[in-house]
Amino acid sequence: MDGELLTGGGLNQVFRVGEAVRRPAGPWAPRVHELLRHLAPLGIAPVPLGLDEDHELLSYLPGDVGHVFPSDDASLIESARMLRRLHDATLDLVDVRDGWQHPAREPVEVVLHGDFAPYNTTYRDGLPVGIFDFDSAHPGPRWWDVSWAIIQFVFGLPHERERRALLFCEAYGCDYDDEHVLTRLDDAIRTIREHPAFVKQRAERHDLHYRGLIEYVQANRA
Ligand SMILES: Nc1ncnc2c1ncn2[C@@H]1O[C@H](COP(=O)(O)OP(=O)(O)O)[C@@H](O)[C@H]1O
Ligand SMILES: [Mg+2]
Structure with missing residues (x-):
């Protein structure tokens, strides 16, 4: 996998790819993306950028x-x-x-x-x-x-x-x-x-x- 492996979670292997993170996506990911789109105006949660069979792309939160x-x-x-x-x-x-x-x-x-x-x-x-x-x-x-x-x-x-x-x-x-x-x-x-x-x-x-x-x-x- 390209990108830097982010550590600390313990459940999922999450990679940083530029200004995005790529992480394994469960069957609930479409629903979670709907929630994240809803929360976007708050500016505190990742923005969903993409979803395929088993991975999701989310915006990388700095800090x-x-x-x-x-x-x-x-x-x-x-x-x-x-x-x-x-x-x-x-x-x-x-x-x-x-x-x-x-x-x-x-x-x-x-x-x-x-x-x-x-x-x-x-x-x-x-x-x-x-x-x-x-x-x-x-x-x-x-x-x-x-x-x-x-x-x-x-x-x-x-x-x-x-x-x-x-x-x-x-x-x-x-x-x-x-x-x-x-x-x-x-x-x-x-x-x-x-x-x-x-x-x-x-x-x-x-x-x-x-x-x-x-x-x-x-x-x-x-
Ligand atoms: N959107 C994000 N922005 C910045 N860092 C993230 C983001 N998502 C995950 N990470 C990094 O990846 C690690 C594991 O991600 P997380 O989504 O918490 O997975 P887990 O299910 O393993 O807890 C986090 O500790 C954090 O360092
Ligand atoms: Mg976590």
Whole structure:
């Protein structure tokens, strides 16, 4: 394959080809491209450039990918606002129920990103400016993405987790809910243990990390 292999994802081999990325495309790619075209005015998501049998071409988002990400409040607040803008921009797509990788999750409020996390975020000057990897997008309740974002952006760092979780929710405009976070953690563990594509995460025992977070949340109930 021509182009530079981008590292850090773990599920897919993604190549940069000039101002584009080429990545494997699942059966859900047409639906995801429809979503990405819809999100284009926001200027935060890749623009779909092409699709063949098994690969897609998307615009390359400049910036640093958050495999190591800023720990300050300003960056956290901006991530929450970005998620809110993303969700609010999907309101007229919520009735599109088929074609996604995952079935719609009730109660449907928005189209979810499905894996809104620092490792799928691009940063510039310490602030989030872009979000990619929409493979897991599907209709569902806002809390599904909000809880995952808290697990990744807040619990992904050891400091001031409670205060920063509340700050994230305040910036998004919702309430913090332990039960939702626990449900989301359970689902992540099930996915790591059962999903055929999660070979690396399974081998590296990422489930133990999320199990530890369940214990943390249970021990620090609001
Ligand atoms: N549109 C994009 N713009 C810039 N970099 C990207 C883009 N899409 C993917 N990448 C890079 O490729 C890596 C893996 O891509 P990703 O879409 O997250 O696949 P995976 O399913 O493996 O997580 C990312 O960590 C990032 O470095
Ligand atoms: Mg990814």
